[in-house]
Amino acid sequence: MNYFYDPKEKDRVMEARESFSGRLLTDPQFDEAMANTGIIEREIKKSGAFKEKLSDYAYAFARTEKIDLAKGETILRDLFRIRTGKSMNQxxxxxxEREQKLTEPQRKLAYDYALGVGDMIEKGDKINFNRAFAHQGAALADELGITDAGAKRLMKEEFKAAENAELYDWGKELEEQFYRPQIEAEKEAREQKNGRGERSRRFQRSASGREDGDDVREAPARRQGASRSRVGPRP
Structure with a gap:
């Protein structure tokens, strides 16, 4: 059993292995099923939805392992519940519910995380708006215990309330100011490097051609001299 679980989940993973849905699976099947429960959990925390992801992975699991689709979905639901301590819907x-009960100070945190998007773009190494926005959204979601989608929505609302501007537009302006020049500089450096490499290869081919040509031109002279040596001097 090679499932890479959180050490804090060790007891629950062992419980899942010995459960009705887990004990009939082979080790590779169990590892895959548990990995799928982790993917579904991440989707719930990201978007607040799971049915589409569950359907996709249950279908793939059932098809590759040659089991009934309904049984495959039941296995994933059961193992998810045992590993996390709650059902997907719970x-x-x-x-x-946690998002609905956020206090005003908690909501205000979203503005600081929104400003963090700009810091990442300005000070980071080739970080665009989408990447920075997703990172800050996930960090805020983790702190407040809500979905990434809810955290992103909150960041946009609080930024607009404080700045009377759209977070997306502001972030894209920073992207053009800081991210785009980094990408262009990297592209130019790569092209220059490729150009130097191509010139070096052309020089090597040219030098090789000259050496081959010298050998060809010298060969007849050597053959002619060798011929006179065999014939000997004329009387």
Missing amino acids: MREELA
């Missing part, structure tokens, strides 16, 4: 509802 996790989704808890996240939604």
Whole structure:
């Protein structure tokens, strides 16, 4: 069993292995099923939804392991519940309820995280708006215990309330100011490097051609001299 679980989940993973849905699976099947529960959990925390992701992975799991589709979905649901301590729907509802009960100070945190998007773009190494926005959204979601989608929505609302501007537009302006020049500089450096490499290869081919040509031109002289040596001097 090679499932890479959180050490804090060790007991729950062992419980899942010996459960009704887990004990009939081979080790590779169990590892794959547990990995799928982790993917579904991440989707719930990201978007607050799981049915589409569950359907996709249950279908793939059932097809490759030659088991019934309904059974495959049941296995994933059961193992998810044992590993996380709650059902998929319970996790989704808890996240939604927590977002509804946010206090005003908690909501205000979103503005600081929104400003963090700009810091990442300005000070980071080739970080665009989408990457920075996703990172800050996930960090805020983790602190508040809500979905990434909810955190992003909150960041946009609080930024607009404070700046009377759209977070997306502001972030894209910073992207053009800081991210774009880094990308262009990297592209130019790569082209220059490729150009130097191509010139070096052309020089090597040219030098090789000259050497081959010298050999060809010298060969007849050597053959002619060798011929006179064999014939000998004329009387």
